[in-house]
Amino acid sequence: MEQKMVYPKKLKGVVVSDKMQQTAVVLVTRLKKNEKYQKYYKVSKKFKAHNENNQFKEGDKVVIQETRPISKDKCWRIIAKS
Numbered sequence: 540m541e542q543k544m545v546y547p548k549k550l551k552g553v554v555v556s557d558k559m560q561q562t563a564v565v566l567v568t569r570l571k572k573n574e575k576y577q578k579y580y581k582v583s584k585k586f587k588a589h590n591e592n593n594q595f596k597e598g599d600k601v602v603i604q605e606t607r608p609i610s611k612d613k614c615w616r617i618i619a620k621s
Contacts, residue, residue, distance in 0.1 A: 548605040551621050555585065557597050563590040563617060565603055589616040 552567035565586050570579045588603045595601055595617050603615045 549618075550586070550603050550615075552586070552601060552603060554595050554597050554599045554601055554617075557590065557593065557595065561590055561593065562613060563588050563595055563601075565601060565615070565617070567603075586615050587612045589613055591616075595620070 550565075550567045552565040554563045555566045556564040565588050566583055567586060568581055568583045571582045572579050586603060588601075589606070589609050600621045601617050602619045602621050604618045606614060606616045608614045609616070
């Protein structure tokens with residue numbers, strides 16, 4: 540039986556808050572398509588991401604990666620600036 544490789548999801552976003560210790564709130568915006576009218580519209584969602592050493596500040600464009608649960612709300616971590 541062949542096992543399928545599952546890679547962790549990666550998303551690009553902007554840090555909108557860095558007030559918590561070792562946590563940043565990242566806003567991810569993407570385009571979604573309406574099936575009936577074939578128009579695109581923006582959808583945004585905020586993710587809490589692990590920010591080790593508080594090196595990423597508000598306004599930075601970053602890449603976040605899915606990881607194991609770190610706390611009740613955090614299951615993403617910031618891996619790089621984009």
